[in-house]
Amino acid sequence: MIVVMKVGHTTEELDGVVARITEAGFRSNLSRGVEHTVVGVVGQPPPDLKDDLEVLAGVEDVIPITKPYKLASRDFQPVDTLIQMKDVVIGGPELVVMAGPCAVETEEQVMATAKAVKAAGAHILRGGAYKPRTSPYQFRGLGEAGLRILALARQETGLPIITEVMAPEDVELVSRYTDILQVGARNIQNFPLLDEVGKAHKPVMLKRGMSTTYQEWLLSAEYILAQGNKQVMLCERGIRTFETYTRNTLDVNAIPVIQKLSHLPVIADPSHGTGKWYLVTPAALAAVAAGADGLLIEVHPSPDHALADGAQSLTFENFQALMEKVAQVAQAVGKPLAKTSANAIQSQRKRA
Amino acid sequence: MIVVMKVGHTTEELDGVVARITEAGFRSNLSRGVEHTVVGVVGQPPPDLKDDLEVLAGVEDVIPITKPYKLASRDFQPVDTLIQMKDVVIGGPELVVMAGPCAVETEEQVMATAKAVKAAGAHILRGGAYKPRTSPYQFRGLGEAGLRILALARQETGLPIITEVMAPEDVELVSRYTDILQVGARNIQNFPLLDEVGKAHKPVMLKRGMSTTYQEWLLSAEYILAQGNKQVMLCERGIRTFETYTRNTLDVNAIPVIQKLSHLPVIADPSHGTGKWYLVTPAALAAVAAGADGLLIEVHPSPDHALADGAQSLTFENFQALMEKVAQVAQAVGKPLAKTSANAIQSQRKRA
Amino acid sequence: MIVVMKVGHTTEELDGVVARITEAGFRSNLSRGVEHTVVGVVGQPPPDLKDDLEVLAGVEDVIPITKPYKLASRDFQPVDTLIQMKDVVIGGPELVVMAGPCAVETEEQVMATAKAVKAAGAHILRGGAYKPRTSPYQFRGLGEAGLRILALARQETGLPIITEVMAPEDVELVSRYTDILQVGARNIQNFPLLDEVGKAHKPVMLKRGMSTTYQEWLLSAEYILAQGNKQVMLCERGIRTFETYTRNTLDVNAIPVIQKLSHLPVIADPSHGTGKWYLVTPAALAAVAAGADGLLIEVHPSPDHALADGAQSLTFENFQALMEKVAQVAQAVGKPLAKTSANAIQSQRKRA
């Protein structure tokens, strides 16, 4: 942490800063430039010290140097975190695809979608039983009945499942059904929920909030890691900008940035990242080309009858077409689509 | 809801749109312009129908017309909601000030601050016992012990108290101590929490999220209202923009906009809205001039030793000075500071 | 400028950084913390050196300390810049109001508006002869014919005039007619234009761009000051955010921030800052309460027939009502409306 003194500060002001640093238990290191006097705080001061120093007389600015997250940092753990889901590994040399409906509506809908996405080569089934909805008058999910449908679909297809949990008191229940706990964008700083999934024994996918900085995102991951759960992956799902033509702006820069700063796998969600079904494929290909470890895609048997997010859901045919293109780009960037029985068959068919 | 067809759409596509509207239980109203064919949906379709229509072939755009919130709307309730706190009314013809420390730290700190803000003319004591913190390594509040300290300060000073609740399961406990439940910016779309405070029998102050639109904000209020709790006030606390010199950008436009769209009182928080103590007074005056129903101000006996938000907290002296200026501007815009024994004494002193 | 080395950097990397600093003509100052090694660059390095150091091996971050603007800075000139317009002073102890139509349309329109705003107590007449319009198919202004109409209105009413200049080659022509040159938000980084108005012998009002940071804004002012023109004022006119209900978000924080960082006067434009006529008055009052040195307000005889910005223009009656409220708030914050013959008469009338 570095304290920049104002031009023309007094000796008393400088002494006050040094005294406050000493009081907090750190040594200080003085450096006088041509224009500015700078005081370095030696050691690893807590982030809060910034606030305390900023209000002192004579202080122009306080600049933190140490990153405020530790466990999520690549400095702390240089090697990639790998998350094993049956025979699929997230964060390794192969690309993983999670697909399914936005919301669980009926057994038929989920079962048909699960089979379709499996046939197209997807590795994990997504579907929401607890749905965060902007309006209280929208469909809010089937709750535990929805979880049971997802579990049936897993039994039928063998696909692991990922589903969202919205409240701390639901973590235990949802964990009993799901393979991966999803924390949604709106809960990126729901700290009681982060604490609770941090105590769960299931991998967690933490979606970036609509206006969450990279640093805040990693600090939210730190909450989970600090509770002992090391199986965390991050999901870029688009940010809120001034542009309203798309629902969100998919931030592809986030993918290589997070991979540089952290060892945690990065998934991309081009469905929420664009909000329009005809943009999902180009955005998915972009994310794969930028190095994403996985994709999260909304697929629905009949998007114009979906109870949630119809506008951004793909039909089975469109998802199949997407998967073929994803396989090409994934190959081109050296991170091929993880093998499944389905895509083994497809590549045979192609070659024939 | 209005469906705009693409230039060059086919008759089949138009029939498909009309059929889908009929299937959803609404009548449609066709209008052919020089360039565009437009289909009106007659009635009050649910917001979800937009998604369903958008994905249909031949559709260019779907434009909702009815506001998605009802109970929060001024169309629904033309007269202002008034929230009574002992002898103070929020949302009426007088300005109300809530002040106190960001976080409850010790009994001494809270008691000293409570007395100081009361003496300066504040009406309600604020203080956090449960603190949402960006990093898991920061001070997260004293919990119930903090609530007890607040209750003591209320007993001592007679000031009603407002404090934050962060998890649905804490609503009952916090309600036992506080006069107003605060829902923080990070929980603006924590829907289980909104449902729960909607069932509580205490007024709720709902802070706008960092990137929450006016419409989303009112929809979050709608969650609370829909559960039966009509005592809701809204708090503008600055939004996230590209500018990083200030912690947030206080959106003064929000004050008259919300007052036009809704009957709920609007409070402004210039402490979070700026993030720097020397900007709090001008921003507070701006909010009052724009018509705010109240202010929420962070005050601390010793800001450079605060466990949270020191940089934006006022000393007792600075808060006293702020209150004098606030009284002037409040008077000038015809919404005078609500009377208290403290400011009665002050005005006597002034006149003498 | 401070260079933060990566955790685990090599001695060669550190030597490379020091060598690059020496090559650029500066001394370096080494400081080893518990975690990070930090190299201070002693002196006033040019902003470009940041780019050069950032790409070196072993460098984590480069943090500039010195502000990149000089002439615009309050460190350089502690006393406020005053801009004299006949008997009105901008930036002094009194508030100045500039008002008039968005675009000059006809002599009748300008003359009627000039008389109305003068009668209501405005000090300066605004009006655009060269209009930047988002679409090439919108009305783009009368050009020199418009300037002549403004000059006539000045002759008739005695009000100084302010009008926009959009191209470097027009600066000389526009300067012949106007009292203040306005540089619009879209030209905030039109550097050839900034250079040219910097050579003119007229005061300049520089509007903040839609997404211009405080620092960039002051650097654009620096362009003008660096050419020798010291008569610069800044105009906050709202920024672009995620919120689209209002045309822009008026950033009231900007007013005290700029007044702290710089000695240049700050004007607020609540017409563009909100985009809706019924929000102009509360936003204007907010700006005055926050300490603005002046206001810029759009007024039109018949807003629903305006050739530009009708939605945000006030009628004569509404402007008159605004001025009365502005006078109250200006008085309350100790920066009264500058006297004119018109408001002298009004205060007489009031007292009578």
Place this chain on the structure above:
Amino acid sequence: MIVVMKVGHTTEELDGVVARITEAGFRSNLSRGVEHTVVGVVGQPPPDLKDDLEVLAGVEDVIPITKPYKLASRDFQPVDTLIQMKDVVIGGPELVVMAGPCAVETEEQVMATAKAVKAAGAHILRGGAYKPRTSPYQFRGLGEAGLRILALARQETGLPIITEVMAPEDVELVSRYTDILQVGARNIQNFPLLDEVGKAHKPVMLKRGMSTTYQEWLLSAEYILAQGNKQVMLCERGIRTFETYTRNTLDVNAIPVIQKLSHLPVIADPSHGTGKWYLVTPAALAAVAAGADGLLIEVHPSPDHALADGAQSLTFENFQALMEKVAQVAQAVGKPLAKTSANAIQSQRKRA
């Protein structure tokens, strides 16, 4: 254009709206819903009519339906615009790469870079002789001397050149030297400049501004097209968001969106879109995967001695590596890198 009346509007208010539409020369079409009365404006009203109607009594909202741009729209011209540069076509089935230094510094620097980028397979040489710089104290380009150096490099390598023009009065001079005129992000709404390049007989690359919406971007292109210059391409170069870790946020969504709305080619600039050299390659690959028609890349012989944008410039080696990866992804998405003698040789080498 559709006018939504307020709930509870009067008959007089409705008549007033209809009368104003008639006065503007359009027919109106009335539709009464359960809650809202809606008035359609039949015909193609100018965008300005929205402003006029919005201020009328009883009006809740005015919603434009017709897109405000014509010539730039795919409705107007369904087939892609192709721009021919010698033997390279921009906007066709092959990917085009423009590369070179941010700023022209010396003949040696440009010549070395031109040869290196040509050898790596680039098609067009970029380099700035007129540099828009945030601070007046930064290097602002060599002007005409720089143009002469670029022309020499073209003569030597055969690569067409692209360079920026910043002022209307420079368009004629710059056109004499360059093959493509670049209009920079800061000049996206410099309308006199857009008019002037619209009269030039050279292709124009129009960079998106830092906070320009898709619609505004296309309207700025419309300015150029409306002057008769049909050779326009658009360049996505990152937008300004709340995230400051990267210089800008590359908006990959923009690529398929613009290709859907318009027939103009879309280029991506991952150098400005990220601002950090180690992010340029993943961002470039993402843009290609999303369907970009071309790339614009900053390359410098010695990035840490660059006079501009060193932090985001690639060395020759890094650019060579980028081109190899770009070729793979371009192939995978069916838009292969346009052939040059250089990459013909490389593919031979590869096969050998």
